Amino acid sequence: MKKTPAEESAVPSAGPGPDASPAGPAAKPARARNRRGEGGRLREDIVAAAVELLDESGDERAITLRSVARRVGIAAPSIYPHFPDQPAxxxxxxxxxxxxxxxxxxxxxxxxxxxxxxxxxxxxxxxxxxxxxxxxxxxxxxxxxxxxxxxxxxxxxxxxxxxxxxxxxxxxxxxxxxxxxxxxxxxxxxxxxxxxxxxxxxxxxxxxxxxxxxxxxxxxxxxxxxxxxxxxxx
CATH class of the missing domain: 1.10.357.10 (Tetracycline Repressor, domain 2)
Incomplete structure (x- = not known):
């Protein structure tokens, strides 16, 4: 399946990385859908998850759309309304x-x-x-x-x-x-x-x-x- 431009722009992890390794960060349970007007909370959660991954690994290459989505407990496409790509x-x-x-x-x-x-x-x-x-x-x-x-x-x-x-x-x-x-x-x-x-x-x-x-x-x-x-x- 052809990747979206946002997925293609994600910075790759070094080696297997947290996305592929069994020892990578555990996924959170599926996140409950925000109520109307609470979309900003998901944006904050995405940024907070990225900071956590950076602090844990010391390497920004650990921050991918997939790893952030896993940490927050959402599907990767749920990120796109808030951030068009990984650099954002x-x-x-x-x-x-x-x-x-x-x-x-x-x-x-x-x-x-x-x-x-x-x-x-x-x-x-x-x-x-x-x-x-x-x-x-x-x-x-x-x-x-x-x-x-x-x-x-x-x-x-x-x-x-x-x-x-x-x-x-x-x-x-x-x-x-x-x-x-x-x-x-x-x-x-x-x-x-x-x-x-x-x-x-x-x-x-x-x-x-x-x-x-x-x-x-x-x-x-x-x-x-x-x-x-x-x-x-x-």
Missing amino acids: IMLAVVQGEFADLHRNLLAAVEAAGDDPRERLYAACDAYLDFARLHPGRYRTMFGGLWQPTLGDSSLTHDDLASLGSDTMRLLVGLFGDCVAAGQATSTDVSSDAVALWLGLHGLAHQRAVSQAFPWPDDIADRIITTLAHLTPRT
Whole structure:
């Protein structure tokens, strides 16, 4: 039988994968049909199932239309009214993780008080903590295998370009506050904020893949102070 375009776009599992292996995730009992007006609940359940599969496997290739449907307790075609293909499910997962990251950073900033330097440090530390506590999710958020070639799925350039934009705007704002307070000497806040994010991202990635490396205790402070062009404390 010919596959639908949505089924053809699903990312294949590595090896037998959870769909074929007897040891794969057990299917839930058939899900009761939503009452009228509750279709949004199924969408949420689909995304939650995909996150569970990602956390359990640490590999986004485990997230297929079939594996998600099995986890939710529905037939795979029931997914299509909510998500046209597998990349659309992954986009929703990643969007949710970026929103969670942004909330964590906001909470850290609000708890840091009024000093611009401390607020910037709090955001950077919260960013690194998120990456450390959720390594599988973090890896998927940034350039995971789930990102298809544009034109091969339902995703658009804007879908991908907007990921993490709220967090970047927050970082630019905090950076700008430091400059306005005379605590940083940047003359191009937007570009230097990108450089700071790249430094944080690089550290988060390398900590995850080089755990045995003897990282200096103050390596995060060194990166933040240098890339943010922070002035010496007085």
